Amino acid sequence: MSGFQDVTQTQVFNKVIAGPLLTIVKFQSELCVICRKLDPMLYAVGKGFETSLLICEADVEENTALADRLNIRSLPTLIMFKSGAEKGRLQGFQTARMLRNWISPILNGPDNEY
Amino acid sequence: MQGFEPFIELVDVNDATGDRKSLYDDLERVRGKGRVSNLFKAYGAFPELGIANFKRLTVLLSRGTLSEKLKEAVMTALAVINHCDYCVSFHGSQLQSLGSSDQEIAAAREFDAEQIEFSPKEKALFEYAMKANGDAHSITPEDIRICRELGTTDAEFVEILETVNTGNAFNTFAGALNIGADDFLTYAMDEYHEKKAAANS
Incomplete structure (x- = not known):
């Protein structure tokens, strides 16, 4: 249990990513060790951005249709959404620094009002 | 519990x-x-x-030639990753004894070497250690080149990787045997006792 909001169900996923917050979804599976190793990095990066950044996770084994729809080909995959639109994606393990470098330009960009 | x-x-x-x-x-x-x-x-x-x-x-x-501060900062970060509260207090205390500020220790706990008074080489090696720990096979020639250009030697690659190995080994040992924090530690002991009490309530 990572503690991130579970958006595995398609209906929940659609609703959450359509929201106004910058949202990162970690696509993972129970058996993916590297996926679990990402969690502390994501927690650390999310600290201080609780009101502007939402971090969620979806299990691709439990919803293969969602994984197909988003063209998930390897785990973990991180996809960043804003108002329903994909803003970027990363595959594989990421350090906190890599995540900060990925998120900061978008979080601090002109189209992010938070 | x-x-x-x-x-x-x-x-x-x-x-x-x-x-x-x-x-x-x-x-x-x-x-x-x-x-x-x-x-x-x-x-x-x-x-x-x-x-x-x-x-x-x-x-x-x-x-070795790498600073003790770098190695303790890496071990502090690993302790957070491995949920070893004892190890966080232990390595945080070690960092305190080396003169690190609370802000620097907090930065190590958030894997943010940019906020620690490190040389560029130490920052690169901290990042290398985090990446190697997360997925050793994700290390690329570019990661190595960055460290090399900042002066990292073969021995220092071994030294930082052994820091990762040792930190993880001790975290596993402490966690799996439920070993509690030592009386002589100085860092974040209130936090340690609160977490222990919460876990056992």
Whole structure:
């Protein structure tokens, strides 16, 4: 249990990513060790951005249709959404620094009002 | 719920005999009187391994060319990753004794080497350590090139990777045997006791 909001169900996923917050979804599976190793990095990066950044996770084994729809080909995959639109994606393990470098330009960009 | 007691016996310094006493004597000679950590009291159940591991730790921390601050910062970060509250307090205390500020220790706990007074090479090696720990096979020639251009030697790659190995090994040991924090630690002990109490409530 990572503690991130579970958006595995398609209906929940659609609703959450359509929201106004910058949202990162970690696509993972129970058996993916590297996926679990990402969690502390994501927690650390999310600290201080609780009101502007939402971090969620979806299990691709439990919803293969969602994984197909988003063209998930390897785990973990991180996809960043804003108002329903994909803003970027990363595959594989990421350090906190890599995540900060990925998120900061978008979080601090002109189209992010938070 | 783990409870507060370690899962194996930790023999007090005053009750140690034989090889166990030799291990404790080694620890006190290097660290000072009364500073036999609970981790190494657990190793006392298999003193030869305890002695070998303490030698490994002593070589890692006192030899080599990388700063002790870098190695302790990496081990602090690993302790967070491995949910080892004892190890966070232990390595945080070590960083305090090396002169690190609370802000720097907090930065290590958030894997943010940019906020720690490190040289560019140390920042690159901290990042390399985090990446190697997360997925060793994700290290690329570019990662190596960045460290090399900042002056990292072959021996220093070995030194930082051994820091990762040692940190993880001790975190596993402390967690799986439910080993509690030492009385002589100074960093975040209130936080440690609160977490322990919450886990056992």
